[in-house]
């Protein structure tokens with residue numbers, strides 16, 4: 611088995627989980643990996659189903675859960691799920707567009723020491739609007755990034771390059787001026803609305819999802835990651851997370867990803883071990899393998 615320097619795709623089980631709580635989102639980004647938007651739903655997973663997944667995750671040894679969507683703060687059960695994970699010793703991160711965070715969620719982020727992550731595009735409202743479909747997105751997201759910094763909520767920001775003339779360096783300066791220290795630049799992953807084809811090609815993945823990471827989708831489907839949107843390896847509505855982890859389907863999918871990404875340059879081979887989700891996580895949508903952290 612080939613092991614690339616910097617991360618270990620030989621790890622089995624799951625140490626990191628994406629819980630994609632919803633397809634609903636206030637924004638309608640042109641490149642959305644999940645094809646989310648205002649008219650979408652929270653899916654078929656009930657709060658009880660999500661709680662059971664978190665219980666299984668704790669029993670399996672998952673160390674980090676990232677709540678993502680869609681916009682996870684729109685899901686009514688998010689506070690309960692964060693508390694449930696925290697009570698079981700699982701570190702949590704919320705990947706939000708930061709367009710609107712309710713007061714009780716801010717309190718929860720501080721109380722449960724939740725980390726925030728968000729995507730950012732430009733220092734110009736018009737460029738942000740062209741990408742997100744919302745004329746006030748820049749103003750609101752910027753204000754909430756500043757609020758997170760003031761409250762001491764850890765935050766990392768991925769500047770995602772979508773437009774040819776995108777003001778990336780100006781955006782980085784704006785974020786630095788706000789006090790954000792963890793800033794990365796990434797390209798769009800070809801999944802969801804960013805891909806006219808059926809699914810992202812395995813060769814375009816970073817390869818991390820050949821290892822011990824998994825994603826649970828709003829309909830209960832389990833896939834190696836949030837970008838492998840047609841590579842289903844199980845369903846937590848019909849079996850347990852542990853059963854999925856022990857399944858031949860997952861072994862086969864991870865082997866296919868490993869073979870397809872062995873020569874990938876998406877992850878810098880000197881990465882040590884920056885692209886493992888446990889170190890960031892780094893391989894979330896809009897985020898990047900950062901070999902230098």
Ligand code: SF4
Nearest residue numbers: 635637639642680707
């Ligand atoms: S990319 Fe994120 S913020 Fe934009 S529509 Fe998709 S889920 Fe919402």
